[in-house]
Amino acid sequence: MGKNKYLFVAGMLFAILAVSMGLTTLYAGFSGQKPQEKEITVVTSFYPVYIAAMNVIGDAENVRLENLSEPQTGCLHDFQLTPEDMKLLSTADVFIVNGGGIETFMKDVASAYPELVIVEACEFVELLSDGDETNAHAWLGVSEYRDMVQGIAEGLASADSMHEPLYRKNAAEYDDKLEKLQEKQQDVIRKLSGKNVVLFHEAFDYIAHDYGMNVSCVLDLDEERPVSAGEVSGVLSAVRDENANLILAEELYGKGVAEAVQKEADVTVVYLNPLNRGEYEKDSYLKGMEQNIKLLQEI
Ligand SMILES: [Zn+2]
Known part of the structure; x- marks a missing residue:
């Protein structure tokens, strides 16, 4: 009897443990309905790229969008990254640049952060050129800018697949507005x-x-x-x-x-x-x- 009683108590304890473990799992299951996403940091190289990215990202949760310090006047030509920019890039998951050679600091970035995903907005844009020099100011052509927005959406969708449908939807909505701009x-x-x-x-x-x-x-x-x-x-x-x-x-x-x-x-x-x-x-x-x-x- 004594041995049986011991077994009975052990069995009860096991049952309680099992139920409480089950409940814990169940609780975790409920609270985990919305899994905690990791925050994604997207950095853009300068103003027009930032505005385009802002429209593509929209209200996507846990996506932080930042811009480099950028020059206070003029374009990005000959811009040198500040120590703050390098610090910001060290936290970045995705770096969206204009491309076409306007970001002269890209070699430094690629060697300092070889893991960083780089999206080049102009990658598939046909840039104007005056013979030997490419003109990277593509955002001022509305068709070119529309292509840049799509390029950014593609890049973000593959870097952050969780938000892919949202990025595509936002890009399409922004594109409608840009199409109306072209009509004007x-x-x-x-x-x-x-x-x-x-x-x-x-x-x-x-x-x-x-x-x-x-x-x-x-x-x-x-x-x-x-x-x-x-x-x-x-x-x-x-x-x-x-x-x-x-x-x-x-x-x-x-x-x-x-x-x-x-x-x-x-x-x-x-x-x-x-x-x-x-x-x-x-x-x-x-x-x-x-x-x-x-x-x-x-x-
Ligand atoms: Zn310029």
Whole structure:
């Protein structure tokens, strides 16, 4: 009997243990209905890529989107990564860049973080080029930007398959808005197509291309720099000899030279937004481009 009683107690203890273990498992099963996802950090190289990624990511849970410190003015040309940027990249799972060579620091990033997944927004975009140099400012062409958004969606979908349907849905919704933006360009295309223009930032090559304008002369003023008399006379001869009486410029760097040219020749200057910086809002690109369309419409 004594032995049986001992066995009975042991059996009861086992049963209690088994039930409580079962309950624990069951509880874990309930609380685990929403498994704790690991947070994913996505870093973008600069403004237009950030805005595109912001639209693709939308409200995806546990996805953190950050941008590099980036220059406060101008594009990314010759930008050097800061120690903060390197620190940020050390936490990144995915790094989305524009591509086309505008991120000159990519070699450093690839060697410092060989595991980092790099998505190149322009990978499948046909970039404009002036012979030997590729023009990476593709975001200013709406078709090119639409392709960039799809490229970002593809890259994110394969890096983070859990959110794949959401990324694709968000990208498609954003693409609808971009398609409407292109429709708004149509009147201006009819008006400006075939016109000879002078550009004061090579980025505007994509704007000229969108509207079917011919580029007679490019004076690349993407930074504070002295402009030689030879460059100004080059602009003046394009204006006079090729009837390129429209200048697409950027207010920040183009104003001084544009005013000097306007003293010598009858030209119209339009100050456009190159969208290489601005408000960090989802619709910033749409708003900036709509404003550019409006400015071109008013010529
Ligand atoms: Zn630039």
